[in-house]
Amino acid sequence: MPYNMKEIIANKKPHFTEGHRMCAGCGAPVVSRMVMRALKEEDSAVVALATGCMEVSTFIYPYTSWTDSFIHTAFECAASTLSGVEAAYKSLKKQGKLPQDNHTKFIAFGGDGGTYDIGLQALSGAMERGHDLTYVCYDNGAYMNTGIQRSSATPKYADTTTTPAGKVIPGKMQNRKDLAAIMANHHLPYVAQTIAMGDFKDLYEKAEKAIYTEGPTFLNTLAPCPRGWGYDTSELMNINKLAVQTLYWPLYEVVDGVYHITYKPAKKLPIEEFLRPQKRFKHLFLPGNEWMIKDFQEEVDRRWQELLDLEEITNKKNV
């Protein structure tokens, strides 16, 4: 169905209001607002948040930015907390204790700390149990809320406060975890990797699919952090675009096990384009460190090829 993104942004309820305290140039609120807009007008949601930047900036007692019901408990358990809410909904609905016209959707947001790391077990459990909920990870690639410590989502060589680029060790020495792949291997009905880019169509459409696919669904979204990554706040949308065009952050979805790459750049940009505007990679551009960029590029290429292969294999199977 053709629709106009501008009209959607202008007219649909955001469910997430202005006045929150997220930083200027942060990628996360853009994600949450757009994901929430994907709710149908007649539906409401219960939103669960993991402790993190978004939680401490959007619900500071007695004010909240969330217009739907909202729950935050702790760092590692947005998924398990929301699974309890969803179980209650199912139970009350089944027993006729809730009005039949109550159509509630369940959406969790967590940063990479609360999702890739400390919350991975609770997330895996909730997904395996098959709760009808959508988990959205806003991946800013480090523990930004506590002051830029490395996470398993932090890219290799990034300078963080627990992997400082020093004289002997040049930043984080490990590659990042591939969480979307881990989620896809839970054999969920819908998993997607997306980003707030251009007219937000990719993010909006994937959010809509995730929310309205029955069962557990997962969205991995890149959410740059101006403080942690070291870019000018006005550069957010450019950084997002470069992440996609260099294939650092490929956009794809996995529907019932079938991979669809949703954006294939006509001309892939070299990874330097993504790395250069970020202070966390500054040391990669010092003379003698060219090997790091080369290594980074090889990892990006390897993962892209893997994705192309998965797309080919899974689509062939389903012909």
Add this chain to the structure above:
Amino acid sequence: MSIRERLSGNEAAATAMKQINPDVVAAFPITPSTEIPQYFSTFVANGTVDTEFVAVESEHSAMSACIGAEAAGSRAMTATSANGLSYMWEMIYIASSLRLPIVMSLVNRAVSGPLNIHNDHSDAMGVRDSGWIMLFSENNQEAYDNLLMAHRIAEHKDVLLPLMVCQDGFITSHSIENIMLEEDSEVKQFVGKYTPEHYLLNKNEPIAIGPLDLQGFLFEHKAQQAEAMRKAKDVILEVSKDFEKWTGRSYSLFEEYKLEDCEIAIVCMNSTAGTTKFVVDNLRSQGIKAGLLKLRVFRPFPAEEIAKALSNVKAVAVLDKADSLNGVGGALFQDVAAGMYVHNTQVPLVNYVYGIGGRDTRADEIESVYKDLQEIVKTGNIGNPYRYLGLRTKK
């Protein structure tokens, strides 16, 4: 009409849960409470209950899911023991701070380490300041009865706090004893419907739960929790009175067993009270004025009532089934001592740490405590108040 049955403590707890028919149960197995979610899953699988059973991947998620479910507007229950409770610890505090009347069956077991699966109270003592109401049960009957009363207490508008019903792992959880059960329909009527004032799934009034609560507000919120805990005492007594009217079984904050005219008293909780009653009866037949104060309500702690009940006693021994590793004695001992001091009951008081890791506590050992108390009364000499009972020592 009550129904005579024979059940283990775990069966009694599961039966109570079946009759309560909660909307959600989220649990993870751990010895010795594993049977509770097992039995309960059977009820779910056979359609005996309306409950959504959430078979979580850990106790942390069990309590998280209970919090989500209770906040959503449903009744949520769980069961655990020892390390399971330790793993929940973070969420235990969050459950009470969010004022969610979740009910838990805690089958007491030693917390690691080293690993031990048998009974002591170190799990319960680890959460004694978490804002949960804590009821202790001597046997399967009390575990059952306490669970039937739990929701009425926890969900009372003056309280709104989570509640755990404790019983001794293996000693009562796995021992089959006689029990009086109540009719399903009567339980349903007594427990009543859950009608929360604010809940997540109320479309007409969206709410936000679990804020960042800073210097301007947290203090007041914690004080409100403390106030609710203080008020819980009267609610417990009120519900217990209603329960007695219904079943004829009488409950208070604690049980006074031959305490009225007694000279030497033991204070303890859970199954050891049964052994102690046997010893008290034996000593009484010899003309020794022994008595027992069996604590049922550990949180809120009835300090004033305990001090009053012990005010005419000549010496008291508090038995702690968990050591506090603080250099001065067990948690129950310290609470009793503080309560008596504050309420002007000055009686010689000693502490025995006993039964750690499931070490059997025999009647002759309990009797030795009374003998020690007789000696204290005679000589006026307390000696070391921080003692062990049943500990092997080099002779």
